Structures are given as structure tokens and as C-alpha cells.
Amino acid sequence: MGTIVERKSKSGTKHRAQVIKKKEGEVVFSKSATFSRKTAANAWIKKVEKDFDAGKLTNRQIQTTVSELIDKVIDTQRKQMGKTKSQVLKTIKLFDVADFEVASLRPADLVEFANQVAEGEHGPAGRSPSTTANYMSHLSGCLNLARPAFAIPFDRRVVEEARETTSTLGITGKSKKRTRRPIPEELDALMDFFVRRESRDTRAIPMSKIVPFAIFSARRQDEITRILWDDYSQEHATILVRNMKDPGEKEGNDVVCELPPEAIRIIESMPRLTDQIFPFHKDVVGRQFTGTCRFLGIRNLRFHDLRHEAASWLVETGRTLPQAMSVTGHKIWSSLQRYSHLKKVGNRYENWAWMEVIT
Structure with a gap:
């Protein structure tokens, strides 16, 4: 017998139909699909059962589910998987689509999955089109490996049609480029807070140096906390940034970056106590920055x-x-293209008073 499970969401009620056939207690056939109307789900069940009874689907091997495919991809992956991708794939397994057979997936099933992601199921409500697109991208990557890597029958056109549809409907989309920059008053407030705190507590993380170093070196917070003294060359005004973030490579992407004089000046002011120049955990640095911004009333600054x-x-x-x-370590011009319109306006940090204080 076929079963229908109703699920209500912001986009309307969906009906998941499933047909399971057993022989001597073992499942010999399983197929599922999702429909907007219950009548369509019932009609689909009747057709599948009719085809099975007529022998058209006899001896059909049990198909791999999406969840099982994700596990196969993870187990087979030889490259180190990024933290974000790993978390997204783990979350995808919580959605309805995880129980669907890969071979029976339709574009509508993937569009429904995108809707569930956007509506905030199994996560924060109201995910952005760019975040939803990220989920679709990681799921699509697994599905596109089904046939060539694991001999699981799957038509890649299902993915192409679904992604085109979600883009047209605005469910998925590109992320908007942030243009947020700290204004001088905000930086002054941050620097004053950090300097005062560090003068009272010598054990405090030197955020008064880390923040300006991030500005003058263009380094991400995790890169800052990984830099070793051995990676730094005052003579050549460079640092070796190990495993720099790159869409194509998750490890082994070591890049030598130029250091502006201001960044060198901050490095030279740091005591050589450990192998790392800034021996602190990246998450602690992030929390210190975010918490201080919140305390000072500085909004929307990351x-x-x-x-x-x-x-x-x-x-x-x-x-x-x-x-x-x-300096930034970007490999392609397009990554910095949005800055090309800026005109030379001088050095806003020339004779910056805080440099004398922290160095």
C-alpha cells in the first residue's frame, strides 16, 4: 500500500507519496515523490502500484537515497572538506529530500527542498537567497557525482532545471557585496575601549593591535591567528599565509603576501613569546570584536x-x-574589481594617533 504524508509550509501544503513493497519481510521496491495536490499524489501511487503489479518494476533494485549518497560522497572524498560544506551536507540530511531515492528525484522535489531551506526549516528562519543557493549547490554537487562516481542512475538535467527554476523564482540568488566600512568615529571608539581594557588587564587579548593589523594587512581573523614568526620576513616585507581561503583548494594553498609598513610596525611591537605572532584562537578574537561592537552600539560591523x-x-x-x-592575496582581478572605481583620496590613516599608542 502507498502512503501519503502531508507537510504544511509557508509555500502551501505538500503531499509526500511513497510506495514500498516487501517480500518475506525485506523491502524489494521503494519509490517516493512529492506533490502539491493530494489527488496528484494518489494518482501517482495508483500508477506506481499498477506498474509494479504488472511486472514492469519487478526485480528493481532498491535505489540509493539522497542521505545515503551524501554519506558516500563524504566517505569517498579525499580532499579535506571545508567546515561550511560539511555542516551544510549534515543539515541537508535533516530535510525531506534526504529520504528520496536519487533515481526518482524530479526538479519539483529539489525546488521544494530549496523552499524549505529558504523558509528556515532545520535552521534560522528566513535564509537569504544566497544561503539557499549554497545549499542547492552542495546538494547538486553530490547528485552530479551519483552516476559517474557510484553508478547510481541520475539525470543531471534534473539539477539544471531545478536550479534554473529556483533562480527564476528568486528562491536562490547571488550574495550582495557588502560595502560596510568602519567610520573613523567607530574605530576611535573601538581603539579607545581596547587600549583602556588592555592597560587595566595585561592578560587581555591585544585587540588594539589585532584590529589595525587586520586593516593594514588585509588578513582574515583565522589567518591572523595562524601566522608564525617563521612566516614573517621583515627584510622582504612579506608573510606566508598558509592554507589561504580559496574556493578551489581547502588546503595547501600557501600564499606569500606583501606587508605594508603599518602592518610591519605592528608585528615588530609584538613580544616573541610563542611560535605564533598572535597566539590566540580565532573564535575568541571574533567574539571580542562582535561583543565590543554590540557594547559600544556599533551596528552591522563584522x-x-x-x-x-x-x-x-x-x-x-x-x-x-x-x-x-x-597584499590581499586575491588571485583574480574580478575579486577586487568593485574597488576599481575608487579614486585616490589619500591615506586616511596617515599620522593616525593610535599607531603611536599601540606601537
Whole structure:
């Protein structure tokens, strides 16, 4: 007998139909699909059962579910999987689509999955189109490996049609480029807070140095906490950034980046107590920054915005895009293309009073 399970969401009620056939207690056939109307689900069940009884689906082997496919991809993966991708794949297994057979997936099933992601099931409500697109991308990557890697029958056109549909409907989309930069008053407030706290507590993390170093070096918070003294060359004004974030490579992407004089000055002011220049955990640095912004009433400013500030500053002080890339570590011009419209406006950090205080 076929079964129908109703699920209500913001996009309406969905009906998941499933037909399971057993022989001597073992499942010999299983197929499922989701429909907007219950009548359509019932009609589908009748057709599948009729085809099975007529022998058209006899001896059909049990198909791999989406959840099982994800496990296969993870187990077979030889490259180190990024933290975000690993978490997304783990979360996908909580959605209805995880129990669907890969071979029976239709574009409508993937569109429904995208709707569930966007509506915030199994996570924060109201996921953005870019976040939803990220979920679709990781699921699509697994599905596209089904046939060539595991001999699981799957038509890649299902993925193509579903992604085109979700994009047309606005369920998925590209992320908007952030343009948030800290204004001088905000930086002054942050620096004053950090300097005062560090003067009272010598054990406090030197955020008064980490924040400006992030601006002058264009380094991400996890990169800052990984830099070793051995990776730094005052003579050549460079640092070796190990495993720099890159869409194509999750490890082994070591890049030598130029250091502006301001960044070198901050490094030289740090005591050599450990192998790391900034021997602190990246999450602690992030929490310190976010918590202080919240305490000071500074809204919508993220630590990563300091990297955006760095790229803007590099261009504004007269560097060409290739020269700016030698500091930021970007490999392609398009990553910095949005800064090309900036005109040289001088160095907003020239004679910055806080440099004398922290160094």
C-alpha cells in the first residue's frame, strides 16, 4: 500500500507519496515523490502500484537515497572538506529530500527542498537567497557525482532545471557585496575601549593591535591567528599565509603576501613569546570584536569588514589592483574589481594617533 504524508509550509501544503513493497519481510521496491495536490499524489501511487503489479518494476533494485549518497560522497572524498560544506551536507540530511531515492528525484522535489531551506526549516528562519543557493549547490554537487562516481542512475538535467527554476523564482540568488566600512568615529571608539581594557588587564587579548593589523594587512581573523614568526620576513616585507581561503583548494594553498609598513610596525611591537605572532584562537578574537561592537552600539560591523576596509584603503592610497592583490592575496582581478572605481583620496590613516599608542 502507498502512503501519503502531508507537510504544511509557508509555500502551501505538500503531499509526500511513497510506495514500498516487501517480500518475506525485506523491502524489494521503494519509490517516493512529492506533490502539491493530494489527488496528484494518489494518482501517482495508483500508477506506481499498477506498474509494479504488472511486472514492469519487478526485480528493481532498491535505489540509493539522497542521505545515503551524501554519506558516500563524504566517505569517498579525499580532499579535506571545508567546515561550511560539511555542516551544510549534515543539515541537508535533516530535510525531506534526504529520504528520496536519487533515481526518482524530479526538479519539483529539489525546488521544494530549496523552499524549505529558504523558509528556515532545520535552521534560522528566513535564509537569504544566497544561503539557499549554497545549499542547492552542495546538494547538486553530490547528485552530479551519483552516476559517474557510484553508478547510481541520475539525470543531471534534473539539477539544471531545478536550479534554473529556483533562480527564476528568486528562491536562490547571488550574495550582495557588502560595502560596510568602519567610520573613523567607530574605530576611535573601538581603539579607545581596547587600549583602556588592555592597560587595566595585561592578560587581555591585544585587540588594539589585532584590529589595525587586520586593516593594514588585509588578513582574515583565522589567518591572523595562524601566522608564525617563521612566516614573517621583515627584510622582504612579506608573510606566508598558509592554507589561504580559496574556493578551489581547502588546503595547501600557501600564499606569500606583501606587508605594508603599518602592518610591519605592528608585528615588530609584538613580544616573541610563542611560535605564533598572535597566539590566540580565532573564535575568541571574533567574539571580542562582535561583543565590543554590540557594547559600544556599533551596528552591522563584522570583523571581515576590516578586510574590505583594507582593500579600499590600498586602492585609495594609489595602489593599482595588481599591487593591492599582492597584499590581499586575491588571485583574480574580478575579486577586487568593485574597488576599481575608487579614486585616490589619500591615506586616511596617515599620522593616525593610535599607531603611536599601540606601537
